[in-house]
Amino acid sequence: MKPINVGLLGFGTVGTGTAKVMIENGALIESRVGVPLVLKKIADLDTTTDRGVAIGPGVLTADAGGILNDPEIDIVIELIGGYEPARTFVLQAISNKKNVVTANKALLARHGNEIFAAAAKEGVEIAFEASVGGGIPLIHSIKEGLVANHVKTLLGILNGTANYILTRMADEGTSFEKALKEAQEKGYAEADPTFDVEGIDTAHKLAILIALSFGMPIELDAVHTEGISEITPFDMEFSRRFGYRIKLLAIAKDTADGVEARVHPTMIPAASMLANVKGSFNALRINGDMVGDILLYGRGAGMMPTGSAIVSDLVDVARNILHDAVGRVPAIGCQPEAVCDRRVKSVDELQTQYYFRFTAVDSPGVLSKIAGVLGAHGISVESVQQKGRVAKGNVPIVMITHEAREADVRKALTEIDNLPIVHGKTMLIRIEGEGD
């Protein structure tokens, strides 16, 4: 049988990892697929750097068009990243009837609906296992393993950089700034870490998972997104005392009146499996109506794990090509006509428990004033701790509330932050109490 020809756009870290997996494990992959997967062409503007991969002469070119228009190429891998020219190249590959594999979560979160529609129209595959969770087969598990389930809840640690920083802060008591610097020195964080630490990358991934899990279009802008840069060692210490750990969580819930979609620092029980996901590892806990709780854990990034996921998609698509079964599993898991719009709830509608850190003057009556405002907004307090040290005449007061409504919480905090006895903005961390 004819080999499957693959063209790769983007020969950076993940591109290099993908090429290594294809070449080093080529015989293994052939034993599984039945035919070889051949890396016919690689396009990258940098055609001179030695990536340490044994590609043949003439494979590497600066001309993406040579891949997009090569009639012998069956599958195009897009690993350029970002919006353009990735979007244009992906759409061009699709309109040239090529199947596409991509790891580009930013692209899919922003333009996925357009790309999925184009792929369905042209009758080609669009596969994106590597876009979420690196080497962990999250997307296959949701689309195929849990196909018989209504997904009810997703709780995910989907950004290794943020999780590395939070782990260092929890274990070593270091500040966010110091942990970030260390992450940058170790190569876990980029020079501009905004996407990772402000939750944007996690939101991209969550938007994709929500579409797959709930059978709806991708709605990135509906994901409420907060980052971890305001977390202090003090918050870490108090969350530990209360029996929690702080993680940057991607949270989605299917509720009777809409879908919750949010990314923010979250306090979760210290004994839970998710709380024990450390360093740069990722994990996703999925609750399905039939299967109950599932947790998938592994390396969410890195050259070889991501390459492993890209090649698993290549094999999947290659098997469909060989069996003339392209389109066997729809891009977001359900048939296009079954995709339905779901209302995404505003964060104001959220009902959950909260951790507050107030910075108040060190004088009697302060607690009573704060508690009074909370009470007036129907927010009841589960526990209070006030034993922190005084800094510049201020004392931190931390509280855990019972379940409250976010709209009420916001109103109460605005009022409290305007009290003369309160200095600076109050820190709010949401609590996700469900065990696993």
Next chain:
Amino acid sequence: MKPINVGLLGFGTVGTGTAKVMIENGALIESRVGVPLVLKKIADLDTTTDRGVAIGPGVLTADAGGILNDPEIDIVIELIGGYEPARTFVLQAISNKKNVVTANKALLARHGNEIFAAAAKEGVEIAFEASVGGGIPLIHSIKEGLVANHVKTLLGILNGTANYILTRMADEGTSFEKALKEAQEKGYAEADPTFDVEGIDTAHKLAILIALSFGMPIELDAVHTEGISEITPFDMEFSRRFGYRIKLLAIAKDTADGVEARVHPTMIPAASMLANVKGSFNALRINGDMVGDILLYGRGAGMMPTGSAIVSDLVDVARNILHDAVGRVPAIGCQPEAVCDRRVKSVDELQTQYYFRFTAVDSPGVLSKIAGVLGAHGISVESVQQKGRVAKGNVPIVMITHEAREADVRKALTEIDNLPIVHGKTMLIRIEGEGD
């Protein structure tokens, strides 16, 4: 398009769960597959008990032949369990060109090679996601998600009953007997718990996973198998002091000179993800050469989680039928001609660390005698604790060794157990030190 017709053999707990998933989530499943999956017939000797599932009149019959010979049935689900008549029915379904879905690990571990060969010959699918890990998509993840990897190591908690018992023993300090009784009362353990507590069920599952992971035939008899019934609260307490937890682990390793395949109580670092898998949950840690460590966790048994896995297989097979792509993924993941015999190593060849509990008379010089025998066999001791209480004039001595060879350990223990100062058989627990 025509619906896919399904026949179910065996209407017990898992059969009932499967029917519930198909009926309660029927619309969801149709939205994903594109056509309905219809449960056309169910065969069970008990045709009168109300299972609380809304099946139509005439669906339930005592006649398995009516399913096996129904030309309209596309997929047969075998949930009878055990060897016969399950084997005969499965082979008959295959020879009648029906695709088969089964949860029967005992059957596959013993007769899987025969069944896989028959399915390949007749050009039908044999799917068995539910046979290992209940609702966790372990088999799909190995066969498809990690398809680009040489699997190097499997470490699994694959029996919920045994894990429930060990969790109770660890958390409450109860004896094996008491924890077993409690598991039986709660419905986690059967009246005859031998398969679960003696590691046999775990060995069945490991034998299947090894075939998939290493591309070799199933070799159940080569899996070294020990159970948990000899573990005492004393062992639990000491493992905790040494920083470990005891789990019944399924272990497979791909080494230069063969495959390790063993099931036995194992001490693993208390901080590892696997050590924190509690109660009746299951988990599998997989190390792949490209992806690194992956961990999959969830409910390894139960009516609905297992039903979820069965239906995921139905959907997979249905999609292949609809796209005329039956045989798209070979039963054990690689092409039949690529399956190769691998040498499975004897446990005597094992090199690992050990925990020993000796029962010796309470007199000076005992430790020196025991250590002397160990030293003579090249076994060096990492730490010793002797502070247990005296019972009937005997005192327990516990030790952790450095890495040693199992053949030497066995010789040394035989010698030690024959010393007049040692009473009773020495307890041995292997240690798996690799973190995760």
